Amino acid sequence: MTLEILTSDAMPVAHGFFTRKGGASSGVFQGLNCGPGSSDQRQAVSMNRDRVAKAMGVDPHALVTVHQTHSADVVEVTGSFTTLPEADAMVSRMPGVALGILTADCMPVLFSDSEAGVIGAAHAGWKGAQGGVLEATIEAMEALGANRKRISAVIGPAISQRAYEVGPEFFERFVDDDPENARFFAGGVEDRMQFDLIGYGMHRLREAGVGQAEWTGYCTYTDPKRFFSYRRSVHEKHADYGRLISTVRL
Numbered sequence: 448m449t450l451e452i453l454t455s456d457a458m459p460v461a462h463g464f465f466t467r468k469g470g471a472s473s474g475v476f477q478g479l480n481c482g483p484g485s486s487d488q489r490q491a492v493s494m495n496r497d498r499v500a501k502a503m504g505v506d507p508h509a510l511v512t513v514h515q516t517h518s519a520d521v522v523e524v525t526g527s528f529t530t531l532p533e534a535d536a537m538v539s540r541m542p543g544v545a546l547g548i549l550t551a552d553c554m555p556v557l558f559s560d561s562e563a564g565v566i567g568a569a570h571a572g573w574k575g576a577q578g579g580v581l582e583a584t585i586e587a588m589e590a591l592g593a594n595r596k597r598i599s600a601v602i603g604p605a606i607s608q609r610a611y612e613v614g615p616e617f618f619e620r621f622v623d624d625d626p627e628n629a630r631f632f633a634g635g636v637e638d639r640m641q642f643d644l645i646g647y648g649m650h651r652l653r654e655a656g657v658g659q660a661e662w663t664g665y666c667t668y669t670d671p672k673r674f675f676s677y678r679r680s681v682h683e684k685h686a687d688y689g690r691l692i693s694t695v696r697l
Contacts, residue, residue, distance in 0.1 A: 450479065450502055451673070455601040457661050459561040461545075462695040463503065464603035464663060466673040470495045475685045480675070482549050482690025484514075496692070503545045503694050510694065512547040513537060515570045519580040521587040536569035536584040540591050545696040551677040552606040552667050554648050555693035558584060558657075560593035566695045571648055573617075577624060581651045598657040603693045604674050607666035608633060608643040611678070617642065667691070 450469035454462060470479030471494040476487040479495045500510040511524050514531040522532050524539040524546060537546045538558075546568035548555040554576065558567035567584045569575070585595050615638050621628040631643040631650070645662050652660040667674040680688035 450498060452502060453603065453663055453665065455661060455663055457599050457659050458557060458559055458601050458695070459599060460559045460566060460695060460697055461503065462557050462559075462601075462693075463499075464555065464557075464665075464693045465499055465502075465691060466604075467675055467689060467691065468673065469498065471498075472689065475680065475687060476689040478689065479692070480689035481547070481692035482551075485690060486687045487689070499547070499692055499694065500545065503696055505543055505545045505696060509543055510545045510547050511537065512549060512692075515549060517570075517572055517574040517578075519575060519578040519583045521569075521580070521583045523587065523591070535571070535575050535580050536567065536587070538565065538567040538584060538587040538591060540565050540697070542697045545694045547692050547694045549690040549692055550603070550605065550667075551675045551680075551688050551690050554605040554644060555603040555691070556581060556584070556600055556648065556652075557603065557693060557695040558588060558598055558600045559695060560588060560597045560599075562597055563591070563593045564697055565591045565593040566697055568693065568695050573642070573644055573647075576644070576648050576651060577621065581648065582655050585655050585657065595656050596658050599659045600652050600657045601660075602645055602648055602662040604663060604665035604667050604691065605645055606668045606676065606678060607645065608641045610666060610668035611642045611644055612639050613642045614639060
């Protein structure tokens with residue numbers, strides 16, 4: 448099956464938000480599972496990542512990912528890693544290297560300042576977004592010569608508000624941080640609420656002053672044929688779940 452690669456006109460450099468279509472994995476990982484941290488067969492994950500690298504026009508070793516920990520830590524990529532650093536975002540000015548972010552409901556956010564020749568990629572769930580991973584990525588890009596007013600940022604497939612139910616303690620965490628954050632919550636059943644992770648991410652990007660920010664418009668939870676979803680896997684009582692990959696390169 449052919450790979451399905453979603454792109455955005457707002458991103459002026461080579462990039463792709465890959466769906467689960469076209470991969471070698473089977474079972475609950477059916478399709479393009481690119482997560483080595485899953486319990487999927489290593490050979491299948493390796494084949495999937497090789498297909499992504501080929502689609503991005505880079506050597507397999509030049510498709511770079513990190514050990515994601517829901518932090519605001521950013522690393523500069525100057526080549527492939529021998530040991531994966533713990534971080535949730537990467538920046539680079541090196542041609543021929545593709546930055547890869549793995550997600551399964553969290554926001555994959557790709558960045559570029561094509562004039563400066565600087566790119567970035569971030570994994571932003573609620574914890575990372577609240578902790579400042581998006582702003583940290585922008586600052587790291589600026590350290591390499593980017594100008595935030597020229598940066599384009601695109602949020603890829605992520606869980607939408609209608610599928611993201613949270614409890615009162617979650618709501619309080621965000622409102623304690625900033626009372627204005629209440630606007631990112633909608634009422635649900637009893638004491639439950641729906642959190643707008645994508646709206647929150649867009650807000651953080653715009654407040655940071657990037658030149659352009661947009662969401663691709665796809666929800667991971669509600670489209671099982673195209674996307675992996677951690678939350679859906681929990682609701683369906685699956686033992687594990689696949690990881691989508693989103694990439695950007697100069």
